[in-house]
Amino acid sequence: MAELSARQIALTALRLWRKEKHFADFIISGLLTKTELNVSDRAFALELFYGVLRNLTLLDFWIGCVRASGIDRDLRDILRFGLYQLLCLRTPEHAAVHETVELAAKKQRNVVNAILRTATRQRSELLARAATQPLFVRTSHPQFLVERWQQHFGDEHAEELCKWNNLPAPVYARINLLKIDRTKFLHTYPESRPLRDRSMFVQFNSLPSSALERGHCYIQDPSTAVACELLDPKPAERILDATAAPGGKTGYIAQLMENLGIIVVCDRDPQRTDTLKENMARLGVGIAQILQHDWTGKRVPPEITSVAPFDRILIDAPCSNTGVMRRRVDVKWRLRATDFLRMHQRQIEIIRALVRLLKPNGLLVYSTCSLEPEENEEVVRRILESSPDLRLAEEERSLPFQDRFDGAFAAKLIRSA
Numbered sequence: 001m002a003e004l005s006a007r008q009i010a011l012t013a014l015r016l017w018r019k020e021k022h023f024a025d026f027i028i029s030g031l032l033t034k035t036e037l038n039v040s041d042r043a044f045a046l047e048l049f050y051g052v053l054r055n056l057t058l059l060d061f062w063i064g065c066v067r068a069s070g071i072d073r074d075l076r077d078i079l080r081f082g083l084y085q086l087l088c089l090r091t092p093e094h095a096a097v098h099e100t101v102e103l104a105a106k107k108q109r110n111v112v113n114a115i116l117r118t119a120t121r122q123r124s125e126l127l128a129r130a131a132t133q134p135l136f137v138r139t140s141h142p143q144f145l146v147e148r149w150q151q152h153f154g155d156e157h158a159e160e161l162c163k164w165n166n167l168p169a170p171v172y173a174r175i176n177l178l179k180i181d182r183t184k185f186l187h188t189y190p191e192s193r194p195l196r197d198r199s200m201f202v203q204f205n206s207l208p209s210s211a212l213e214r215g216h217c218y219i220q221d222p223s224t225a226v227a228c229e230l231l232d233p234k235p236a237e238r239i240l241d242a243t244a245a246p247g248g249k250t251g252y253i254a255q256l257m258e259n260l261g262i263i264v265v266c267d268r269d270p271q272r273t274d275t276l277k278e279n280m281a282r283l284g285v286g287i288a289q290i291l292q293h294d295w296t297g298k299r300v301p302p303e304i305t306s307v308a309p310f311d312r313i314l315i316d317a318p319c320s321n322t323g324v325m326r327r328r329v330d331v332k333w334r335l336r337a338t339d340f341l342r343m344h345q346r347q348i349e350i351i352r353a354l355v356r357l358l359k360p361n362g363l364l365v366y367s368t369c370s371l372e373p374e375e376n377e378e379v380v381r382r383i384l385e386s387s388p389d390l391r392l393a394e395e396e397r398s399l400p401f402q403d404r405f406d407g408a409f410a411a412k413l414i415r416s417a
């Protein structure tokens with residue numbers, strides 16, 4: 001089979017994403033592993049695929065402006081790519097139109113050509129019309145989500161948040177002190193840039209493959225440190241990291257414990273648990289006892305009960321991910337208004353299964369990467385109502401439009417003696 005171009009790969013990925021309902025990252029990385037594209041073509045395929053995914057509503061609005069009659073889905077996908085290049089990337093007209101027409105089946109080429117030429121002629125007008133559209137169209141977000149953020153955060157912050165979600169995410173990494181000290185890291189990887197006020201974190205321009213392979217760092221946003229720092233684990237303690245895969249926080253917890261003590265590490269997903277094991281091996285975490293376990297099941301296995309009660313428990317709960325939308329580009333297209341309450345129930349169920357494994361005076365941190373009160377403050381409130389032996393000691397949150405990092409929430413609960 002002939003090698004696919006960057007544009008063909010991006011289009012194939014979009015069609016697969018639309019039809020198969022897999023995660024966007026999974027689809028595009030699967031396609032890219034099968035090609036021999038050079039680095040810049042790979043980067044272009046990613047830019048096109050994620051750029052179109054980020055801007056779906058806006059691109060469809062423009063398609064509606066230049067084409068009155070209905071069009072089928074495959075043709076729509078091609079036009080989305082063409083208009084993204086013309087109006088968002090500002091690719092020169094010849095390349096954008098010619099290359100997009102080439103993507104179409106022969107019988108559709110005339111239509112694609114005509115629509116893209118019209119869009120080129122009307123470029124300024126199309127851009128001006130977009131600027132007058134409501135926020136959910138201009139920034140391509142589900143309307144219900146924008147409206148709830150406007151209610152929760154106000155119009156200005158909701159707008160900042162939507163724009164933030166559409167920016168490509170920087171590559172941040174946590175230096176892994178279990179393998180290398182900070183000075184040596186910065187010397188070995190001079191392309192890394194330390195973050196102000198976050199001394200354990202650095203920024204890279206692209207994935208630092210060598211540093212990652214050697215376990216010298218782990219890709220994570222600085223907001224993920226908040227929960228671990230509230231947990232404040234000490235060497236020689238017994239910690240339970242209950243919903244832990246792929247292990248970003250486990251690695252940091254082990255570092256804070258200086259690799260002394262025990263961390264029982266669980267996740268219900270077998271594949272993610274395997275990845276977690278690989279990550280812990282690479283990071284040099286020697287104190288993790290890793291097992292697959294689902295907290296909504298009935299029985300807690302002896303591998304856990306034999307180590308309980310725990311000094312500290314981290315529940316980094318499954319959530320709607322609304323705080324990490326700039327990294328998980330397709331999350332916004334999966335979300336439904338009912339998801340927040342559904343997640344709330346699941347989060348409560350997981351916490352209830354875990355509270356009894358905590359020591360008297362023990363500390364439980366509940367965290368999410370959601371911005372939604374149903375999954376954060378409301379969960380904590382309901383847990384406190386039904387568990388009189390728990391008290392809230394502290395709550396922390398990271399809000400993208402305020403803190404300039406991913407969104408995160410963490411609450412520290414203490415069990416009475």
Ligand SMILES: C[S@@+](CC[C@H](N)C(=O)[O-])C[C@H]1O[C@@H](n2cnc3c(N)ncnc32)[C@H](O)[C@@H]1O
Nearest residue numbers: 243244245246247248249268269294295316318
């Ligand atoms: C937010 S992620 C954890 C991220 C992880 N703490 C890290 O820093 O890399 C939530 C995890 O909870 C797991 N999970 C969801 N429901 C669960 C359950 N009922 N029991 C155990 N694990 C669960 C998911 O498989 C997922 O890996």
